[in-house]
Amino acid sequence: MKPNDLPATPWVLARRAQRMNPSVIREILKVTERPGIISFAGGLPSPSTFPVDEFAAASAQVLAQDGPAALQYAASEGFAPLRERIAAGLPWPVDPDQVLITTGSQQGLDLVGKVLLDAGSRVLVETPTYLGALQAFAPMEPEVVGVASDDAGVLPDDLERQAAGARFLYLLPNFQNPTGRTMTEARRAQVSAAAARLGLPIVEDNPYGDLWFDQAPPRPLTARHPDGCIYLGSFSKVLAPGLRLGFLVAPPALYPKLLQAKQAADLHSPSFNQRMAHRVIAGDFLDRHVPRIRALYRSQRDAMLAALARDMAGLGVEWNAPDGGMFLWARLPRGMNALDLLPQAVERGVAFVPGAAFYAGAGDDPEALRTLRLSFVTATAAQIDTGIAALAQAVRAAQGRP
Amino acid sequence: MKPNDLPATPWVLARRAQRMNPSVIREILKVTERPGIISFAGGLPSPSTFPVDEFAAASAQVLAQDGPAALQYAASEGFAPLRERIAAGLPWPVDPDQVLITTGSQQGLDLVGKVLLDAGSRVLVETPTYLGALQAFAPMEPEVVGVASDDAGVLPDDLERQAAGARFLYLLPNFQNPTGRTMTEARRAQVSAAAARLGLPIVEDNPYGDLWFDQAPPRPLTARHPDGCIYLGSFSKVLAPGLRLGFLVAPPALYPKLLQAKQAADLHSPSFNQRMAHRVIAGDFLDRHVPRIRALYRSQRDAMLAALARDMAGLGVEWNAPDGGMFLWARLPRGMNALDLLPQAVERGVAFVPGAAFYAGAGDDPEALRTLRLSFVTATAAQIDTGIAALAQAVRAAQGRP
Numbered sequence: 001m002k003p004n005d006l007p008a009t010p011w012v013l014a015r016r017a018q019r020m021n022p023s024v025i026r027e028i029l030k031v032t033e034r035p036g037i038i039s040f041a042g043g044l045p046s047p048s049t050f051p052v053d054e055f056a057a058a059s060a061q062v063l064a065q066d067g068p069a070a071l072q073y074a075a076s077e078g079f080a081p082l083r084e085r086i087a088a089g090l091p092w093p094v095d096p097d098q099v100l101i102t103t104g105s106q107q108g109l110d111l112v113g114k115v116l117l118d119a120g121s122r123v124l125v126e127t128p129t130y131l132g133a134l135q136a137f138a139p140m141e142p143e144v145v146g147v148a149s150d151d152a153g154v155l156p157d158d159l160e161r162q163a164a165g166a167r168f169l170y171l172l173p174n175f176q177n178p179t180g181r182t183m184t185e186a187r188r189a190q191v192s193a194a195a196a197r198l199g200l201p202i203v204e205d206n207p208y209g210d211l212w213f214d215q216a217p218p219r220p221l222t223a224r225h226p227d228g229c230i231y232l233g234s235f236s237k238v239l240a241p242g243l244r245l246g247f248l249v250a251p252p253a254l255y256p257k258l259l260q261a262k263q264a265a266d267l268h269s270p271s272f273n274q275r276m277a278h279r280v281i282a283g284d285f286l287d288r289h290v291p292r293i294r295a296l297y298r299s300q301r302d303a304m305l306a307a308l309a310r311d312m313a314g315l316g317v318e319w320n321a322p323d324g325g326m327f328l329w330a331r332l333p334r335g336m337n338a339l340d341l342l343p344q345a346v347e348r349g350v351a352f353v354p355g356a357a358f359y360a361g362a363g364d365d366p367e368a369l370r371t372l373r374l375s376f377v378t379a380t381a382a383q384i385d386t387g388i389a390a391l392a393q394a395v396r397a398a399q400g401r402p
Numbered sequence: 403m404k405p406n407d408l409p410a411t412p413w414v415l416a417r418r419a420q421r422m423n424p425s426v427i428r429e430i431l432k433v434t435e436r437p438g439i440i441s442f443a444g445g446l447p448s449p450s451t452f453p454v455d456e457f458a459a460a461s462a463q464v465l466a467q468d469g470p471a472a473l474q475y476a477a478s479e480g481f482a483p484l485r486e487r488i489a490a491g492l493p494w495p496v497d498p499d500q501v502l503i504t505t506g507s508q509q510g511l512d513l514v515g516k517v518l519l520d521a522g523s524r525v526l527v528e529t530p531t532y533l534g535a536l537q538a539f540a541p542m543e544p545e546v547v548g549v550a551s552d553d554a555g556v557l558p559d560d561l562e563r564q565a566a567g568a569r570f571l572y573l574l575p576n577f578q579n580p581t582g583r584t585m586t587e588a589r590r591a592q593v594s595a596a597a598a599r600l601g602l603p604i605v606e607d608n609p610y611g612d613l614w615f616d617q618a619p620p621r622p623l624t625a626r627h628p629d630g631c632i633y634l635g636s637f638s639k640v641l642a643p644g645l646r647l648g649f650l651v652a653p654p655a656l657y658p659k660l661l662q663a664k665q666a667a668d669l670h671s672p673s674f675n676q677r678m679a680h681r682v683i684a685g686d687f688l689d690r691h692v693p694r695i696r697a698l699y700r701s702q703r704d705a706m707l708a709a710l711a712r713d714m715a716g717l718g719v720e721w722n723a724p725d726g727g728m729f730l731w732a733r734l735p736r737g738m739n740a741l742d743l744l745p746q747a748v749e750r751g752v753a754f755v756p757g758a759a760f761y762a763g764a765g766d767d768p769e770a771l772r773t774l775r776l777s778f779v780t781a782t783a784a785q786i787d788t789g790i791a792a793l794a795q796a797v798r799a800a801q802g803r804p
Contacts, residue, residue, distance in 0.1 A: 007598060007599070007601065008629065009597075009598065009601055009602070009603050009627070009629060009630035009653075010601045011518070011603050011653075011655065011656060012518070012569055013517060013518065013659060014516065014517055014518055014519050014520045014523070014542070015520050016516065016520075017516070017517040017518070017659045017663070020517075020658075020659050020662040020663065042475070043475075044474060044475055045474075047470030047471075047473070047474055048470075050469065050470055050473040050474070052465055052469035052470070052473065055465055055469075055473065055674075056461070056462060056465040056466070056469075059458070059461040059462070059465065060458060060461070060462065063454055063457055063458040063461065064458070067452065067454035067457070067458075068449030068450075068452055068454070069449075069644075070644055071449070071452040071454065071457065071642035071643070071644035071645070072446060072447075072449055072452070072642070072643060072644050073444070073445075073446055073638075073643045073644065074644065102668075103505050103646075103668040103671075103672075104668050104669055106666075106667070106668050106669045107667060107668040110666065110667050110668070114416065114418065114419070114541050115415060115416055115418075115419040115422075116413070116414070116415065116416055116419070117416050118416045118417050118418075119521070121416070132666075132669070135662075135665065135666040136666050136667075138666065139516050139663065139666060140416070167414055195411075196409060196411065197409070199409065199411055199412045200411070201411050201413050225411070227410065227411060228411035236475075240473035240474070241473070241474060241475045242471075242472055242473040242474050242475065242476065242672060242673040242674045243473070243672055243674060244505075244668060244669070244670070244671065244672040251411075251413075253413065254413060256422075257415060257419045257422050260422040260537075261419070261422065261541065263537065264508075264512065264534075264537040264538045264540065264541060265508070265509060265512050265538075265667065266504075266505040266506050266508050266509040266512070266646060266668070267506055267508045267534070267646070268646070269505075269646065270505075270644060270645055270646040270672055270675055271644040272457075272644045272645060272675070273672055273674070273675065
């Protein structure tokens, strides 16, 4: 029988999969992969910060000294010395047994969703919030609720109003993706106390915390109430994302469930990569390496701020000045729509992500439609100059100016 | 406020997580990690088959030539040249656009579950079946139904009886984990035709297909009806599991959903590992390497068969003689229980996995309780000799013999 003679198989999708649809933005941004486009869209760390030589040395050593173990199946928890190193580096007392190595911190979000969310469960997020977290939670079909937020993070009043029955509050307090904003010490204290009082667990995501420009951000919320929080970290921004290494720190009561979800998801994260990363960060490598990343990203942020001040003058565009991280958040004048602006910008050789993508279920709000996320870490300072000028031209054109 | 003054946070687990409990077997097998225990329990490939030198060379080349790209974020679909190579190596026409690189084939099972299973969805599996698949599907809370099976695979009659409303049939046709059995050509033709007629999708898992001893197994079921099947493959058994690289091949209609589930799960599999594996398998490396694995595992299977014949004589134990793969399946005499035997075996320095773990929801059936899985690839031939002798002593003791 030839395949063509067979009846078509009636695949039935899970309900969650029916809601997984390609995003319009993703489709538009595919063009930005073509050479010549200056992209402020992606969240790609500058490849100039990747410690290629150190990885080459570490890889050779791992294979020469521990080759068979590095290439074998390994414990789902992760490589013990790496877990110990992570625990020792966190600013509150963490037992290495509470550390679970994940395949990027994106996987941490997937595991958290699996262990804590039923269909219809309420999850609180910032307004706006990290798109990847919304995507990671989506398969569990939660009801995602945005808590009103200002430049200092979620507003405690609205948090109290929304908290009843929520499974957890998802926060990205440092140099947030997408806004670049940082939760102040005062707000952390308020939110942490409110969450404890409300019995509201917190999932704290901290991929950018080490990328501060002038001073380190305030202590993690998890440090204030470890038993009420799951903390997610990543090596993607301080080493390299291509290794896919992140971790989570969980209260002892939750750890076994997250571990079993991890085992079912991919057995374990690559043992070779874990051993390589462990060797690279041994000693004081990060103490020397991370300041270089900070200095570079700071100079690129400055280049973007200078270009915005120069090229956007008089156009009614507003933006913030992040203290670290990778992203800057801008607002078009009232009534303008960043989604409409995108194709015009791409035509002029520059790309960004319309901010509406980051609003949980409120992406058609006029305030959301005005916003855009600009990454200042992928393009060089010279490209930032050219790109912001092109973006300003697109805004001018959309405003009907010459 | 000190942490101790804070009220305990009332974490609420998802319903699925309440059902995730540490397995008794896993707990017992933890002892087997201690030195001196001969383990037939794990599914660990022999580390002597890992091409350490080739990985070292590939790693150095990848970092020297494509370091920044190998360490950067990458497409969720996977590294294009690796996808092309995989597509070209499969025994039916596959477009590289249908290939999705996964973080081990375990992740392929997680993605399939997410895209195809709702709570309560019916899934058909072999009796017994791969435990990792049951664990991967479990978070989606399906109703898993075992189809009656014999030494040639699932029985078409029972398949017809059970098929109504099933989302898919999960099969591991080559050198199955746990039984080592292979689905015959005749049975594949019957099952493939029945599935097409019934409109029943097939998820075909093939991690062991290359590890044949005398002749290659029959063609995959997917090759007979590609639009009705998702096919899962792995580099864990022909290269090394520590890289966590697998892949799936999906019909074009399903691919975008699986891709979105993949992106939400871990963004992409490590780009560095994909490029390294691609370099190692470039040219005819696998044509030279895999025959060496086959020869080794064949000699170890022979060692185990010889030891069983010698040491189990007269004890009423039965076993099969797999044509490939990593596992042999044995049955204790009627009335004996492999779970009871395990601690006695461990006491004598040898471990195995009681077969009951592999039966979907029927692990307390007396027939299931008799069975055990013996891996012949991790221990050396000499260790197999010693280990089977010790296992025979444990059986003798359990039977009250001297």
